[in-house]
Amino acid sequence: MIAPVVSVSWLADHPEAVIADVRWYLDGRSGLAAHTSGHIPGSVFVDLDAVLAAPATPQAGRHPLPDPDVFAAGMRAAGISDDSVVVAYDGAGGMSAGRLVWMLRVLGVEAALLDGGLAAWDGDLVTGEGSPVAAGTFTARDWPLDRLATMDEAAGAADAVVIDARAPERYRGDTEPIDPRAGHIPGAVNVPFGGNLDAARHFLAPEALRARFEAVGVTPDRDAIVYCGSGVTACHNLLAIEYAGLGQARLYPGSWSAYSATDRPAAVGG
Helix, strand or coil, X not given: CCCCEECHHHHHCCCCCEEEECCCCCCCCXXXXXXXXXXXXXXXXXXXXXXXXXXXXXXXXXXCCXXXXXXXXXXXXXXXXXXXXXXXXXXXXXXXXXXXHHHHHHCXXXXXXXXXXXXXXXXXXXXXXXXXXXXXXXXXXXXXXXXXXXXXXXXXXXXXXXXXXXXXXXXXXCCCCCCCCCCECCCCEECCXXXXXXXXXXXXXXXXXXXXHHCCCCCCCCCEEEECCCCCCHHHHHHHHHHCCCCCCEECCCHHHXXXXXXXXXXXXX
C-alpha cells in the first residue's frame, strides 16, 4: 500500500494514477462549480454528498457511509477500478478528500492524498468538466467492521483513546453551528485535524505527527477511535495516524451529529 500522503513530484512520476477532485464546502458552495472553474489536468470530480455518503438521518448522522453498491457505482463512473492508484485533492489540505482516500484504503485500494492539495499544483489548471472517462471496474464490497466503531464503543471504550477531530471551540461546546447539541463525547480528547498541517497546508513530517498523537495516548498497540462532526474530517486524522506509523485507528461514522441527536451525556469544556 502506498503512503497515505504523496507529493506533487510523486504524482508526476506516476501518470497511471487516477486523480480525484473532492472539493466540498460546509457552507453549501458547489464543489462541482469549483472543479469546472479550474482543476488539475485529468482529474475527475467526485461528489462527496452523492458518492461518499448516504442520506443523512438523526440515527446515522449527517454523512453516513454509503451503501457499497452506491460507492462502487461512483468509483466506476470516476474511472476507478479495483487495481487503480488514486490520488485525491481538495482546496483545504485534504479536509474532504481524506474521506475518499480513507474509504478506498480500508477496501484495499491504493489511494493517497495530494500533499498541499490544489494549491501545491504548479502547472496550469483546466476549466470545464473535462473529458469523459472510461468506466472503471470496481467491485462493491462491505465496509470492514474492524475499521469502524459504534456509538457504544465510542462512548464506552475503556481501553481505547477516543479522538475528536473538530475545532477546539466545538469540542469545548463554546459553539455548535450545525448539530443538535454542543459539547463532546465524555472522555474524548481533542486533536483538531487542522493541526496535522503546516501554514501552507502541507502535512507535518511523520515524526511530528507521531509526537502529536502519542501525546494523547495513541500507540501502535492501543485501540484508537476517531470522530468529528459527521465522519468526514475524522478521516484526515485517521490518515495522519497511519502516516505517522501508529497503525490504523477506527472511524465512528455517525460522529457528533449522530451522538448529539440522542439523550446520552455530553461533556463541555477542555
